[in-house]
Amino acid sequence: MYALKTLFHVRRTVSILFLTPNQPIRFRKFRFGEWEDSKKKKSFDPRLFQVSDESGKMVVEEIANFDQESLDGDDVMILDALNVIYVWVGAGANQDEKKGALNTAKKYLEQGNLPRHKQTTIETIFQGRETPTFKKFFPSWDDELFQRDERTVANMRKLLFE
Structure with a gap:
């Protein structure tokens, strides 16, 4: 049997996580008193x-x-x-x-x-x-926009x- 044991030491408790080959591996980080999912990215608008x-x-x-x-x-x-x-x-x-x-x-x-x-x-x-x-x-970038339209703002x- 294939299993991956991961130990987390949080608040003096030990959690053991068993993963089978079918389960995706998801890492989480304990931060500011709660678990954060590593796949969640904070959005940023340019x-x-x-x-x-x-x-x-x-x-x-x-x-x-x-x-x-x-x-x-x-x-x-x-x-x-x-x-x-x-x-x-x-x-x-x-x-x-x-x-x-x-x-x-x-x-x-x-x-x-x-x-x-x-x-x-x-x-x-x-x-x-x-x-x-x-x-x-x-x-919707158009490579020809500036070539055909010389009007600027x-x-x-x-x-x-x-």
């Missing part, structure tokens, strides 16, 4: 920020419910993907926005508001050269409000 100096000063604004069309080709965007911070550089972004976005991403990472892996990196991505891992945060604002 966050997107727009970095722009269109108003004359550097402004960082979070974009809620974002999609690919939220990426403004005239600015720099910061995508917080928990283990990687992406700095997406739009084709029309100026030098101040590029520098400001990188500094903002570094400060954001240093704040440490979220539990992150120690090896969290900042990756720079240029418009039109997005990696597959970056694209996966935008479920900033240009649309100008058209609407001028």
Whole structure:
């Protein structure tokens, strides 16, 4: 008979767990007074920020419910993907926005508001050269969107409000 004995020493009691070949092995961790299932992952929703100096000063604004069309080709965007911070550089972004976005991403990472892996990196991505891992945060990614539609969010604002 095949059996796996696992001993847990919790509160001075010993539990023996017998697993047969048909049972999946599930590990649990005792933490903060209760058992946590190792298969349950804490969910994290990526966050997107727009970095722009269109108003004359550097402004960082979070974009809620974002999609690919939220990426403004005239600015720099910061995508917080928990283990990687992406700095997406739009084709029309100026030098101040590029520098400001990188500094903002570094400060954001240093704040440490979220539990992150120690090896969290900042990756720079240029418009039109997005990696597959970056694209996966935008479920309906269209490689031709920026090529066929030159209108950016900033240009649309100008058209609407001028």
